[in-house]
Amino acid sequence: MMDKTAKIYVAGHRGMVGSAIVRELQRQGYDNIVTRTHAELNLCRQDAVEAFFAEEKPEYVFLAAAKVGGIVANSSALADFMYENMVLEMNVIHAAWQNGCKKLEFLGSSCIYPREAPQPMPESCLLTSALEQTNEAYALAKISGLKYCEYLNRQYGTDYISLMPTNLYGPNDNYHPTNSHVLPALIRRFHEAKEAAAPAVTCWGDGSPLREFLYVDDLANLCVFLMNNYSGNETVNAGSGKEITIKELAETVARVVGYKGEILWDTTKPNGTPRKLLDVSKAAALGWRYKTELEDGIRLAYEDFLNNPMRAER
Numbered sequence: 001m002m003d004k005t006a007k008i009y010v011a012g013h014r015g016m017v018g019s020a021i022v023r024e025l026q027r028q029g030y031d032n033i034v035t036r037t038h039a040e041l042n043l044c045r046q047d048a049v050e051a052f053f054a055e056e057k058p059e060y061v062f063l064a065a066a067k068v069g070g071i072v073a074n075s076s077a078l079a080d081f082m083y084e085n086m087v088l089e090m091n092v093i094h095a096a097w098q099n100g101c102k103k104l105e106f107l108g109s110s111c112i113y114p115r116e117a118p119q120p121m122p123e124s125c126l127l128t129s130a131l132e133q134t135n136e137a138y139a140l141a142k143i144s145g146l147k148y149c150e151y152l153n154r155q156y157g158t159d160y161i162s163l164m165p166t167n168l169y170g171p172n173d174n175y176h177p178t179n180s181h182v183l184p185a186l187i188r189r190f191h192e193a194k195e196a197a198a199p200a201v202t203c204w205g206d207g208s209p210l211r212e213f214l215y216v217d218d219l220a221n222l223c224v225f226l227m228n229n230y231s232g233n234e235t236v237n238a239g240s241g242k243e244i245t246i247k248e249l250a251e252t253v254a255r256v257v258g259y260k261g262e263i264l265w266d267t268t269k270p271n272g273t274p275r276k277l278l279d280v281s282k283a284a285a286l287g288w289r290y291k292t293e294l295e296d297g298i299r300l301a302y303e304d305f306l307n308n309p310m311r312a313e314r
Helices: 016-027 046-056 071-076 078-098 133-156 182-196 216-229 246-257 281-286 294-307 309-313
Strands: 008-011 060-063 103-107 160-165 167-169 200-204 213-215 236-238 262-266
Touching: 008 016, 016 167, 016 216, 046 078, 060 078, 060 216, 078 103, 078 133, 078 160, 103 133, 103 216, 133 160, 160 216, 167 182, 167 216, 167 294, 182 200, 182 246, 182 294, 200 246, 213 216, 213 294, 216 236, 216 281, 236 281, 246 262, 246 294
Parallel strands: 008 060, 060 103, 103 160, 160 236, 167 213, 200 262
Antiparallel strands: none
16 A cells, blocks of 8 residues: 555656546545656656656656557657657656666556457457557557566566556547547537537548547546555556447537537548457456446536637647
8 A cells, every 4th residue: 555655756747647646646645746747857868767766766656658649640650659658658667666666557558459359358368469550659669668567577576567548538638639539539529510500520430439438537546546456467457348339429429518510420531440348357356446427527528628728729
């Protein structure tokens, strides 16, 4: 268990996941939280990361920093996604080990699993077949991070764990029109269509792919729960265990936003992976379950979008 007075470093505290972890830690009474903005600490600079860890000596680390994006961003900047994610995670994990960090939690993504993985996807299916090409670079970087944690455990007896979340959404999400993930992209698109009284909104693909979503504050609750209750080399899946088609998702977002027009589908655009449902039985066996149902979470996310004009415009 983490001591309430222990020094905890949350890497990526301004992002959606990192900010949710900070909120959850504070809610549970942890107040010795160390953070750095990108301007204060560039995690891709090994010398800077090593100096930070040597000075601060955090006992616990939540590694939530990452370069992230949707299909367009992932497929158009393959080299950037691989380099930046691999370098920053290696720097942080290595410096944590060098400076005697008691426990580190690495956050990855469900895209680490094979494109044709069994559904729902168990943790054990990692590296059993080919990855989805549209986000292969990001997946390879995340696989390297979780494997480095495993190898440090095996070679040096560290207590470093990894967590693989499904599609996330909620406060502090990225609503960029082309570089965001599907749910925040739909929130923005339907909101703008409502404001413009547009007769129709066109979405990518045919609407058939199945996706699972987890509200980010639920993920943060699991992050703290695992830091206190789990040790092991195998990653832990983080999800709701429920799935919805992209078509149903679009209809739900339109309903929450209040858009009344028609929803069209551009089948010349890629669908991505046909199905991505995580097997969450491992987390359930440890005693954890999600709390926020999807439509309730989308309402909360839309409120965040409306109340954060700078984020909504970027």
